[in-house]
Amino acid sequence: MGFPEPGIKKTEAILPGSYIHTVIEPPKGWAPLQLGELWKFRELLFFLTWRDIKVRYKQTALGAAWAILQPVLTMVIFSIVFGGLAKLPSEGIPYPIFTFTALLPWQLFAFALAESSNSLVGSQNLVSKVYFPRLVVPFSSVLAGVLDFAIAFVVLMGMMVFYHIRLTSLALLLPLFLLLTLASALAVGLWLSALNVKYRDIRYVVPFLTQFWMYATPIAYSSSLIPEKWRWLYSLNPMTGVVEGFRLAILGKSSLDLFSLGISASVVVLLLIGGLYYFKRMESSFADII
Amino acid sequence: MSDLAIRVEHLGKQYRLGGQQLRYATFREAILKTAGAPLRWLKGERRAQPTSFWALEDVSFEVKHGEAVGIIGRNGAGKSTLLKILSRITSPTRGRVDIYGRVGSLLEVGTGFHPELTGRENIFLNGAILGMTRREIMQKFDEIVAFAEIEKFLDTTVKYYSSGMYVRLAFAVAAHLEPEILVVDEVLAVGDAEFQKKCLGKMGDVAKEGRTVLFVSHNMGAIESLCEKSILIETGSISTMGISNDVVKNYLSSTYREVKIPLALRKDRQGTGKLIFDEINVNDSQIRNRSLQVDLSIYNQNKEEYKNVALSIVINDHLGRPLSNLINYIIDKPIFVGVHGVKVRITINNINLVPGTYSISPFISSDIQNGEIYDWVINAAYFDIPDYDYYHIGNTPYLKGETIYLDYIYETI
Numbered sequence: 001m002g003f004p005e006p007g008i009k010k011t012e013a014i015l016p017g018s019y020i021h022t023v024i025e026p027p028k029g030w031a032p033l034q035l036g037e038l039w040k041f042r043e044l045l046f047f048l049t050w051r052d053i054k055v056r057y058k059q060t061a062l063g064a065a066w067a068i069l070q071p072v073l074t075m076v077i078f079s080i081v082f083g084g085l086a087k088l089p090s091e092g093i094p095y096p097i098f099t100f101t102a103l104l105p106w107q108l109f110a111f112a113l114a115e116s117s118n119s120l121v122g123s124q125n126l127v128s129k130v131y132f133p134r135l136v137v138p139f140s141s142v143l144a145g146v147l148d149f150a151i152a153f154v155v156l157m158g159m160m161v162f163y164h165i166r167l168t169s170l171a172l173l174l175p176l177f178l179l180l181t182l183a184s185a186l187a188v189g190l191w192l193s194a195l196n197v198k199y200r201d202i203r204y205v206v207p208f209l210t211q212f213w214m215y216a217t218p219i220a221y222s223s224s225l226i227p228e229k230w231r232w233l234y235s236l237n238p239m240t241g242v243v244e245g246f247r248l249a250i251l252g253k254s255s256l257d258l259f260s261l262g263i264s265a266s267v268v269v270l271l272l273i274g275g276l277y278y279f280k281r282m283e284s285s286f287a288d289i290i
Numbered sequence: 291m292s293d294l295a296i297r298v299e300h301l302g303k304q305y306r307l308g309g310q311q312l313r314y315a316t317f318r319e320a321i322l323k324t325a326g327a328p329l330r331w332l333k334g335e336r337r338a339q340p341t342s343f344w345a346l347e348d349v350s351f352e353v354k355h356g357e358a359v360g361i362i363g364r365n366g367a368g369k370s371t372l373l374k375i376l377s378r379i380t381s382p383t384r385g386r387v388d389i390y391g392r393v394g395s396l397l398e399v400g401t402g403f404h405p406e407l408t409g410r411e412n413i414f415l416n417g418a419i420l421g422m423t424r425r426e427i428m429q430k431f432d433e434i435v436a437f438a439e440i441e442k443f444l445d446t447t448v449k450y451y452s453s454g455m456y457v458r459l460a461f462a463v464a465a466h467l468e469p470e471i472l473v474v475d476e477v478l479a480v481g482d483a484e485f486q487k488k489c490l491g492k493m494g495d496v497a498k499e500g501r502t503v504l505f506v507s508h509n510m511g512a513i514e515s516l517c518e519k520s521i522l523i524e525t526g527s528i529s530t531m532g533i534s535n536d537v538v539k540n541y542l543s544s545t546y547r548e549v550k551i552p553l554a555l556r557k558d559r560q561g562t563g564k565l566i567f568d569e570i571n572v573n574d575s576q577i578r579n580r581s582l583q584v585d586l587s588i589y590n591q592n593k594e595e596y597k598n599v600a601l602s603i604v605i606n607d608h609l610g611r612p613l614s615n616l617i618n619y620i621i622d623k624p625i626f627v628g629v630h631g632v633k634v635r636i637t638i639n640n641i642n643l644v645p646g647t648y649s650i651s652p653f654i655s656s657d658i659q660n661g662e663i664y665d666w667v668i669n670a671a672y673f674d675i676p677d678y679d680y681y682h683i684g685n686t687p688y689l690k691g692e693t694i695y696l697d698y699i700y701e702t703i
Contacts, residue, residue: 024387047418284381
């Protein structure tokens with residue numbers, strides 16, 4: 001009876017409970033979101049975001065200066081055309097900083113929207129060869145825009161010093177509005193990226209949509225120009241709340257009212273939840289049709 | 291059944307045909323179709339069932355922990371679909387899979403490599419994509435670098451790597467993935483012969499360590515040496531399952547049948563098709579005199595003259611191992627293809643292969659290296675070397691796994 005008993009040890013090691021059990025079944029329509037899975041893949045999310053940032057300005061002569069040039073040049077043009085020639089009112093704030101404050105979240109939004117709607121199709125090789133929650137892809141493209149935003153924000157700080165504008169305690173709201181910007185971009189990006197897998201038309205829709213959207217957002221003008229009775233309709237554009245929110249947080253002055261902000265925020269939440277479910281539903285077929 | 295790693299039950303995957311149309315579907319089509327639907331319904335047209343096919347049908351099998359299982363079958367039989375379902379890239383249409391353990395899948399070498407990032411950066415990125423944690427990657431970093439033999443170029447952008455270095459690095463990352471269940475698709479078909487050997491060795495280690503491996507390959511030698519058991523998939527269903535040697539034999543006899551299809555009608559070919567092999571004839575009447583003739587007929591599709599083509603035939607043994615490549619180029623014999631094509635006869639003298647079945651794969655391109663491949667048909671024809679008295683000793687030689695006969699003499703000195 002001096003024999004070792006490997007059998008016992010073996011059963012211990014291979015108890016079914018010691019392995020993660022995965023079940024693979026045909027998809028059943030609207031599936032639960034499983035956002036916990038996204039958390040499990042947070043390192044991948046980090047690496048993909050990091051890759052997007054690292055690669056963005058590779059082989060460009062000006063590099064990250066583009067992050068400053070784009071909003072600054074737009075501001076200059078807007079200041080000349082809308083502030084100088086059209087003399088649009090800017091609520092007593094110098095026009096350049098009035099529009100630049102709005103351009104920051106707008107460019108973040110526009111960039112994140114463009115990148116995320118193209119993200120799945122752009123990651124074709126990943127989607128058809130490796131498993132991971134596909135949500136990681138549009139998520140990371142939205143996050144990658146934050147660095148550009150931060151760089152441009154430094155310019156804004158400089159401008160505030162130049163125009164002698166002091167930050168108030170309202171600036172504490174800034175993270176909230178930043179979050180709302182990202183959520184808006186993600187919400188729309190989720191819909192468009194999933195649709196883009198099937199309908200490549202999206203590629204042509206996005207630039208047009210972005211341009212149209214910009215004029216529907218109070219960037220070059222103030223939302224106080226909109227007649228009171230149409231304000232609710234105007235606020236259905238989530239970026240209205242975001243942009244006016246930024247003005248409030250940074251310049252301390254804005255025509256933002258809680259009602260409009262409420263509408264904008266609700267639209268974002270609805271779009272986001274809808275987008276998440278739609279994305280999840282389409283997810284299982286991505287690899288087949290991409 | 292506590293040591294079960296994978297249980298597949300009645301698995302099926304349906305694809306719609308005309309996937310191309312589906313893929314490039316536009317809004318306009320979708321809107322027009324939806325808008326026109328009520329009208330068509332009134333007219334009594336019911337929605338036409340889209341033509342579809344089952345890439346996998348009613349597949350069931352089980353794999354225990356520590357088993358290495360080979361999956362073989364012709365191109366398009368459903369092997370890759372099966373692996374994609376097991377690695378959760380695509381979902382099944384029917385059935386159920388239970389997996390016990392962490393799955394790592396390698397369907398391609400270098401997935402997610404970014405040309406603008408350095409070797410070091412790509413190791414981390416690729417590792418994360420394959421499912422490794424940052425800590426795991428850091429622990430194995432030195433090992434990965436050593437395995438890939440790229441120490442000097444670690445901080446060089448990958449786009450400046452040679453293709454060999456690129457593949458070595460990509461495989462090195464993948465090889466250091468340590469899941470409980472490893473799913474591998476034909477990734478060994480890359481790199482030079484020496485690196486392939488290294489990769490196979492690594493795979494062997496993985497199997498020996500008692501981890502579960504599912505391995506798809508066309509390299510029957512690799513399947514037989516790595517996997518004790520194998521599954522043969524034919525047109526979406528399992529046709530044979532069991533000990534690898536038997537399954538491989540079964541598969542090879544089935545590919546033999548495939549050759550009954552006339553060469554001109556074979557679909558499993560590669561190349562641009564400007565020139566096409568439309569006939570191959572193997573004359574083995576003189577095989578007992580160690581001579582074999584292969585006649586190839588090349589059809590010229592677009593009636594242009596080709597002055598100097600590279601033509602070759604590769605001879606493979608029954609395990610798919612290449613034995614010899616007979617290239618017109620090497621023996622300095624230019625071949626001119628006229629507008630009506632050309633017929634070529636290749637005569638092999640001194641055939642010294644042991645009895646068995648061998649295959650011939652013809653290849654034609656504009657240039658032997660990096661040229662435009664016109665046509666390439668793997669296993670276009672087979673020939674048998676019978677048992678015969680090679681050495682003229684009045685008997686067939688005694689064989690025990692050898693592959694060639696050599697002429698030799700013995701003398702005392």
